[in-house]
Amino acid sequence: MRAFLISTAAAFALLAAAPHVLAQSPKQGGAAVVTFNNDLTTLDPQVGYDWQNWSVIKSIFDGLMDYKPGTTELEPDLAESYTVSDDGLTYTFKLRDGIKFHNGRAMTPADVKYSVERAVNPATQSPGGGYFSAIEGYDALAGGKANELSGIRIIDDKTISFTLTRPDATFLHLMAINFAYVVPKEEVEKAGADWGKKPVGTGGFKFVEWVPGQRIVLERHKDYYRSGVPYLDKLTFEFGQDPTVAILRLKNGEIDIVGDGIPPAQFTEIMADPANKDLIAEGDQLHTGYVTMNVTMPPFDNLKIRQAVNMAINKERITRLINNRGVPANQPLPPAMPGYNTDNKGYPYDPDGARKLLAEAGQPEITTELYAMNVDPNPRIAQAIQQDLAAVGIKAEIRSLAQAEVIAAGGAGKAPMIWSGGMAWIADFPDPANFYYGILGCAGAVEGGWNWAKYCNKELDARAENADAMVKADQSEKRIGEWKSVFDEVTKDAPWAPVFNEKRFTYHSARLGGDPSLFTDPIHIPVNYDYIFAKDAQ
């Protein structure tokens, strides 16, 4: 009787849920056009590393792990399931049945092994190879002394295991980033230098053609293992489309998504137009914009001066300057990131307090330099920071340079202050660790590294590593708590002045449907192409 009741209840629950489910599963068909100003550089998943090719690669290729669409929640993808050994050093993945590459061949564990090794192999020049440094045999392969990773073992035709040299709680995320996406060896070798131009993967979209400077066309992969997705039959990326022109084309009904986003100069006008109400999706990004202060050189080797800078910057005003396309930041981690501490309020805007701290530091007048990238809106933001600093007695001369030059100055440790806009930092994967080692840890505080503050706190490094050794599922909460405290310490030490966390606004045509979170997917930046659909195909 009890069982009957429960099953009846379940049936009712199902019935109640049914219309919702129907509404949530659109019909397949239709096409969409996405515009970008710049042509893509490459579709090689082990090489591509800019925000433009990042999500196109995600639609063509898959990894062992992925995230639930529109969220930062991990789930198995090409893997059906996985186990972690008790010591946290061995991950064993069981692959799903029936995964096929776009060339028709079935995917095997050997492909997974080949792909990760390809990322680490120095001949590939992958910008993501370093992510896999915990896998046994990394040093030998990365150093050119071996041809494979000894830590990867093919157990049978459906099972593969990874042995690590140290526990790494981010390992499952690493199996979900593009650099670990599975590629077919025979196609890579056949294409040679052209591999990045004719990709073959297992993903929801199959590559059709790339006309240089003009367009890339993808079509739905009929043998995709997830039935029912992607919804779109065809996806075209058009290049050379200035966003200003792309917006005119969108209004004309010629295109569907402005891939570059809404230009700052037109943002207010477009947002104010009631016709656009349902056409603009708004979402959080795993992004923080910050000012780095080089802690190894005067005046910023003095904690009080770094804190004074934090208190001098009017973050609210700068957020208004970017048309409120973000929220003022109070700590290094963005609010959407696990480990963000809602109790950490950071430094208040307090020019008087800042002046007092400068006086306490014995340096009421300071002259320094602020580096910034020379593309709008960054020079304007740098000017606002400059004004705020001048108001408390810090004279900062702006050095507005090309991206590569700012990065070089930061890496060399020559820049006293850098405004990070346009260069850093959007997380590669949704874990606090991704916001630490390269940009705040000792590993990045070297010549050419991305820790532009050159902040190296050995004690925090040890705590971070300790946190990442907590790999068990039931330790996850404790681990995140530990990361929280690491970032609280960073906030106190103030190597950065966090300024704002950017939001993403995607402008799309009325004929495209899908949850707004898909148009501002935190992982598939800017859009999760696999789950948006064409209303005219319904």
Place this chain on the structure above:
Amino acid sequence: MVLYLARRLSASALILVGVTIVTFCLTFLIPADPVAMIAGRNSTPEMREQIRIQLGLDKPLVEQYVSYAQRLARGDFGTSYARKSEVGPLIASRLPATLLLMLGAIIAELLIGIPAGLYAASRRGETGDKVAMTLSFLTVSTPQFVLGLSLLYFFAYLLGWFPLSGYGSLSHLILPAVTLGLAGGGWYSRMMRSSMIEILRQDYIRTARAKGMSERRVMLVHALRNAILPVVAMIGLDVGIFMSGVVVVENVFGWPGIGQLMWQAIQSLDIPVIMGVTTVAALFIVAGNLLADLVAPLIDPRIRLR
């Protein structure tokens, strides 16, 4: 003539070598590190060192240039840092679009400049002349991105006469060609005007008029034929001006030529592509100048090639 040609060709070759040397050195003067751009933000110093060695960037500048020049002499432009594919085919795939755009711009500037110059000369000192010359001044001094975006907004978006950027048909070509050629059209109208005015003072024109020939016939047959030659002789030089203009115009109109390629390569510090496009552009500029010089004596027998 043959001797002249040989001398000019060898001088051109020297200029090209000079261009590659200067560009090569300039890319090293930029205070930025291509290896850092390739290796990305998660790289370790060891990884960066490895890539530096793979690319040969650890060697002395002179040695790097010599090996680059040797490869270039064999037609090998090297491998793109960002795309990891060969630069030669990359440029070859983009070049036809740029040449088409330049051809369109030459036609546009002639179609604009010659009639405007003729008109102004025939109305010398009158309002029509002043309006035409003011307009030509405006076209010469308007930045191309402003002009391009304005043309797009009015003729493509508001009026819908042309497609909003893209490539593939004559209608796609017209606006970018006009944008690229309009400034040249302005120059040509001024040259045409002064050339006409000078010729209209000549005796043979007075004779023609005295014979009772219609003013229309005097202008279009006798004067135009002589006045147009110095203008046409300038076309070769336009190649150089256009080569710099295509970077802006191709980006405004989404034209898939080498200008667009160059712009993206600069952003990502893709030095082999920057070098390749510069070399190819220099090749065309040198060829254009040579052509202009060779055509000059055919047009004006007073000019001798020595």
